[in-house]
Amino acid sequence: MPKSRRPLKAKPAAVEMSTGEATTAALLAHGLDTIYVLPGVHNDHLFDAFQRAGDALRVIHTRHEQGAAYMALGAALATGKPQAYVVVPGPGLLNSGAALLTAYGMNAPVLALIGQIPHAAIGRGFGHLHEIRDQAGIIARLVDHYAHISGPEEAPGKVAKAIMSMRQGRHGPAALECAIDVWGKRAPVTLAPPLPERTQRIDEDAVRSAAKLLGKAKRVLIVAGGGAQDASPEVTMLSDLLQAPVLAYRRGRGVLDGRSPFSVTLPLGRELWGEADAVLAVGTRMLNPMTAWGLDKNLQIVRVDADREEPARYRKPKVVLVGDAAPILRCLIDALAKHNSRRTARRDEMLERQAKWRARLNKLAPQLAFVDVIRAELPEDGIYVDEVTQVGFAARLAFPVYKPRTFLSPGYQDNLGWGYATALGAQAARPEVPVLSINGDGGFLYTGNEIATAMRHRIPLVAIVFADGAFGNVRRIQQELFGNRLIASDLANPDFVKYAESFGAAGRRARSPVELAAALKAAFAAREPTLIEVPVGPLPSPWEFIHMPRVRGK
Numbered sequence: 001m002p003k004s005r006r007p008l009k010a011k012p013a014a015v016e017m018s019t020g021e022a023t024t025a026a027l028l029a030h031g032l033d034t035i036y037v038l039p040g041v042h043n044d045h046l047f048d049a050f051q052r053a054g055d056a057l058r059v060i061h062t063r064h065e066q067g068a069a070y071m072a073l074g075a076a077l078a079t080g081k082p083q084a085y086v087v088v089p090g091p092g093l094l095n096s097g098a099a100l101l102t103a104y105g106m107n108a109p110v111l112a113l114i115g116q117i118p119h120a121a122i123g124r125g126f127g128h129l130h131e132i133r134d135q136a137g138i139i140a141r142l143v144d145h146y147a148h149i150s151g152p153e154e155a156p157g158k159v160a161k162a163i164m165s166m167r168q169g170r171h172g173p174a175a176l177e178c179a180i181d182v183w184g185k186r187a188p189v190t191l192a193p194p195l196p197e198r199t200q201r202i203d204e205d206a207v208r209s210a211a212k213l214l215g216k217a218k219r220v221l222i223v224a225g226g227g228a229q230d231a232s233p234e235v236t237m238l239s240d241l242l243q244a245p246v247l248a249y250r251r252g253r254g255v256l257d258g259r260s261p262f263s264v265t266l267p268l269g270r271e272l273w274g275e276a277d278a279v280l281a282v283g284t285r286m287l288n289p290m291t292a293w294g295l296d297k298n299l300q301i302v303r304v305d306a307d308r309e310e311p312a313r314y315r316k317p318k319v320v321l322v323g324d325a326a327p328i329l330r331c332l333i334d335a336l337a338k339h340n341s342r343r344t345a346r347r348d349e350m351l352e353r354q355a356k357w358r359a360r361l362n363k364l365a366p367q368l369a370f371v372d373v374i375r376a377e378l379p380e381d382g383i384y385v386d387e388v389t390q391v392g393f394a395a396r397l398a399f400p401v402y403k404p405r406t407f408l409s410p411g412y413q414d415n416l417g418w419g420y421a422t423a424l425g426a427q428a429a430r431p432e433v434p435v436l437s438i439n440g441d442g443g444f445l446y447t448g449n450e451i452a453t454a455m456r457h458r459i460p461l462v463a464i465v466f467a468d469g470a471f472g473n474v475r476r477i478q479q480e481l482f483g484n485r486l487i488a489s490d491l492a493n494p495d496f497v498k499y500a501e502s503f504g505a506a507g508r509r510a511r512s513p514v515e516l517a518a519a520l521k522a523a524f525a526a527r528e529p530t531l532i533e534v535p536v537g538p539l540p541s542p543w544e545f546i547h548m549p550r551v552r553g554k
């Protein structure tokens with residue numbers, strides 16, 4: 001037998017490259033093929049490395065750093081995979097801050113690559129361009145994993161660790177910082193493959209306890225959060241085995257197909273919470289149900305969470321299962337074979353209760369008419385990106401989501417203005433499916449400048465602006481709770497159709513749900529950047545369906 005010429009485990013050869021090149025090579029080795037950026041002198045050598053990477057790396061430059069960071073966030077949420085953005089230090093970092101904060105709150109794998117002043121000057125307060133006091137400290141407060149790259153040889157390892165931190169355990173953002181005079185430094189570098197994922201150990205005793213508890217319970221409610229997005233088949237099967245409705249309000253939508261009568265949002269979810277004798281919470285903080293709707297000793301809780309700290313943060317549950325949801329739930333399904341009770345089918349009951357609540361929600365009929373049109377026109381696998389606006393609030397209650405990762409809602413930050421740029425990132429990362437961004441006129445102009453980015457990079461995002469000439473939500477609160485003493489809530493708007501057209505994008509106006517249906521049909525067929533203005537008047541308040549009183553406990 002001839003001797004093999006290729007040793008199986010050869011140590012990869014060192015190649016001389018710059019820190020920027022080593023970082024770029026490491027990002028590519030981890031499967032990142034797009035990067036969202038706003039350049040500047042601190043990162044010039046990194047950008048030169050991007051340029052040299054050629055077609056291997058798509059570089060999408062935005063018009064504001066928040067746009068770059070939100071785009072990376074939208075791409076991460078739409079794909080479930082790590083995404084990265086690059087900004088200059090100081091103002092660049094701070095401009096991206098709200099998006100990074102939101103990525104943290106949403107456990108989204110977003111990597112921030114941030115420039116720095118000259119290495120030797122860091123911490124000395126000389127007043128270099130874009131200097132900010134204790135940048136490392138500021139970043140470290142925003143993300144769980146932060147590292148400083150001090151030279152080319154350490155870049156691959158630091159990128160690998162950062163990316164590992166973003167997808168291991170509780171997912172989330174990470175940041176890497178590098179000085180202006182270090183990105184271009186050259187040295188021999190050994191590139192390494194991505195770190196192997198650690199296999200998780202599942203606590204079989206806890207699985208058995210959970211199966212016994214849930215198997216015996218008469219009325220189980222499943223609560224799904226963002227951590228359940230990759231466990232859709234398992235949650236669906238458990239819902240069936242336990243005849244348990246699945247409550248998801250924002251981050252867990254689409255885990256159970258919204259066409260199932262067992263798929264529940266608010267307010268029906270609260271009613272079911274009040275009746276449940278057991279809850280299976282999957283990848284959710286469950287803050288609102290526990291604190292607003294109440295707890296008592298008749299409600300036994302099983303929590304599945306990737307973060308060991310999370311389950312007992314507010315109240316210690318009966319059973320805790322730590323790790324990724326899907327494999328844990330598969331073990332739970334197996335264990336239930338032995339412990340589950342015989343159950344009567346709840347399908348008819350759920351159909352009836354869904355219909356009853358939909359009738360009560362008719363108070364929001366003006367918004368719901370738009371929600372229904374959007375659902376009818378957005379294809380089954382289309383991605384809907386939420387905003388802090390009236391039609392958005394109604395959609396959180398009544399928009400049926402068919403598939404995981406197709407309803408992106410900003411989580412507990414609920415930060416106005418995240419929507420357009422986040423949707424642009426989702427569309428850049430998932431060019432094969434239509435993405436729809438909905439906005440109020442207040443929120444839209446936070447990142448509406450990124451229509452320029454949609455045009456420059458031909459990203460065919462379709463967006464709606466519901467224009468009521470106001471921070472409508474704030475204005476209604478002032479009217480209803482503060483004796484109509486209006487302050488800082490009226491808006492002077494551009495003509496949004498002309499605004500879109502001035503960028504070369506398609507602008508349309510739709511004055512009714514019927515006209516919106518036609519505009520959406522045309523926009524999804526054209527596949528070009530489109531902005532649809534929908535003029536609206538004041539809309540009825542959704543809050544009685546969202547902030548609901550206690551149903552159990554004291």
Ligand SMILES: Cc1ncc(C[n+]2csc(CCOP(=O)(O)OP(=O)(O)O)c2C)c(N)n1
Pocket residue numbers: 388389390391414415416417439440441442443444466468470471472473474
């Ligand atoms: C970053 C941020 N700033 C402020 C707010 C407070 N806020 C909530 S809703 C709202 C007004 C939204 O106005 P608009 O986008 O026009 O939607 P509308 O309520 O009019 O439909 C404001 C200012 C917020 N949620 N996030």
Ligand SMILES: [Mg+2]
Pocket residue numbers: 440441442466467468469470471472473
């Ligand atoms: Mg408004």
